[in-house]
Amino acid sequence: MKNYELRITNYVLLALVLIALTGLFHQAAFAQEATPTDDEVNAIAKQLYCPVCENTPLDVCPTEACRQWRELIRDQLAEGKTEQEIKDYFVANYGARVLSEPPRTGFNWLVYIVPPVLILVGAYILFNSFRAWIKPKSAEAGSGQKKEAGASSSDDEYIKRLEEELKNRK
Amino acid sequence: MTETTTPTKKSVPLWAQITIWVFLAGLLALVGFGLNNASNPMAEIGKPVPDFDLVYFEGYEYNGTAEMKLSDLRGKIVVINIWASWCKPCEQEAPELEEAWGLYKDRGDVVFIGVDYVDTPEGAFGYLKKFGITFPNAPDLQSTISSILNRQMGVPETYLIDREGILRQIKIGPFASIAEIQAFVASAE
Structure with missing residues (x-):
C-alpha cells in the first residue's frame, strides 16, 4: 500500500514539474514573439527617411539618431501597432518629409499631376515638329521631280529642234 | 504651265x-x-526674431505654463539652446548650461529655454534626466523653431535674444565653460 501511495505521489510530482516546464517554455516562446526582429523593423524603416540626415532611408542610416528611431519602430511593433500606424506616427511627429513619396493631399498633388501633363504636352509638340520637318522635304521632293520633268521636256524640245535644223541643212 | x-x-x-x-x-x-x-x-542678427510657439515637455514647463509664444517673453533676455539626445557635442555643454541656469533663474529677467531638435521622446527625457536639466524645454520635432531661428550648422547652437526681442548672437557648437555662457548673456544686457 505504501509503495502504491509513493508511486502516485511521484506521478503527481512529475506531472507538476511537466506543467511548470511547459509554462516556462510557453513564456519563453511568447517573449521571443513579442520582440520584433531586425528584419521586421527594417521592413518599415526602409519606407521611412531619416528626418535629420536627408535622403537617407532609415534602415541603412548609420547615425545614433536613426538607431533611436529604429528602436522606436521596434517598440511600437512590440506594442502591436500596424505598419500604417507607425508610419502615421512618424508623419504626425516629424512631418511628411520622412516618407519616400509625398502624401496625395493638397499642394502635393502637383507632384503627381504636373509631370505627366508636361510629358503629354512635350510629346504633342515633338509630334507636330517632326511632322512639320517631314512635310517640307516631301514637298521639296515633289517639286524637284516636277523640275526634273520640266527640264527633260525642255531638253526634248531643244533636241527635236536641233535634229530638224540638221535635217534641213542636209 | x-x-x-x-x-x-x-x-x-x-x-x-x-x-x-x-x-x-x-x-x-x-x-x-x-x-x-x-x-x-527667418531670424537675422540685429533684427526682431519672428514669433513662434513653444509647447514644453511635461515636467519642463515655463513657470507652470505648458504652451506659450516667444513674444510672451518680451522684456526678458532669452537664451535658446538647440540640442538633441543623439548629439554628442551637446553632452559637453549640458552640465555647464544647467549650472549657468542656476546663476540666473532667481533673477527672473534671464530665461534659458532648451529646444530639442528632431528627437525621440525616450531619448529626450533620458538626456534631460541624465544631465539633471531643470530649465524649460520644448521639442522641435518638425524643425520649425530651428528653421525660424535660422540654424546655421547643426546642433548644438545657442541663440541670444535681448529684451526687445532682437537676435543678438548665435553660438555655434558647445560652450566650453560657465564663464563663456556668462559673457554670452552679458552681451545682451
Whole structure:
C-alpha cells in the first residue's frame, strides 16, 4: 500500500514539474514573439527617411539618431501597432518629409499631376515638329521631280529642234 | 504651265493657345503660392526674431505654463539652446548650461529655454534626466523653431535674444565653460 501511495505521489510530482516546464517554455516562446526582429523593423524603416540626415532611408542610416528611431519602430511593433500606424506616427511627429513619396493631399498633388501633363504636352509638340520637318522635304521632293520633268521636256524640245535644223541643212 | 503649291502652315487654334497660357500661369501661381507658404520667416542678427510657439515637455514647463509664444517673453533676455539626445557635442555643454541656469533663474529677467531638435521622446527625457536639466524645454520635432531661428550648422547652437526681442548672437557648437555662457548673456544686457 505504501509503495502504491509513493508511486502516485511521484506521478503527481512529475506531472507538476511537466506543467511548470511547459509554462516556462510557453513564456519563453511568447517573449521571443513579442520582440520584433531586425528584419521586421527594417521592413518599415526602409519606407521611412531619416528626418535629420536627408535622403537617407532609415534602415541603412548609420547615425545614433536613426538607431533611436529604429528602436522606436521596434517598440511600437512590440506594442502591436500596424505598419500604417507607425508610419502615421512618424508623419504626425516629424512631418511628411520622412516618407519616400509625398502624401496625395493638397499642394502635393502637383507632384503627381504636373509631370505627366508636361510629358503629354512635350510629346504633342515633338509630334507636330517632326511632322512639320517631314512635310517640307516631301514637298521639296515633289517639286524637284516636277523640275526634273520640266527640264527633260525642255531638253526634248531643244533636241527635236536641233535634229530638224540638221535635217534641213542636209 | 506648271502649278506651284506652297504648304499652308497650320496654326494652333486660339482657344488652345489661351488654354495653354492660362494653365501655365495657374501652375506658376500655384508653385509660387506653395513656396511662399512653405518658407518660414527667418531670424537675422540685429533684427526682431519672428514669433513662434513653444509647447514644453511635461515636467519642463515655463513657470507652470505648458504652451506659450516667444513674444510672451518680451522684456526678458532669452537664451535658446538647440540640442538633441543623439548629439554628442551637446553632452559637453549640458552640465555647464544647467549650472549657468542656476546663476540666473532667481533673477527672473534671464530665461534659458532648451529646444530639442528632431528627437525621440525616450531619448529626450533620458538626456534631460541624465544631465539633471531643470530649465524649460520644448521639442522641435518638425524643425520649425530651428528653421525660424535660422540654424546655421547643426546642433548644438545657442541663440541670444535681448529684451526687445532682437537676435543678438548665435553660438555655434558647445560652450566650453560657465564663464563663456556668462559673457554670452552679458552681451545682451
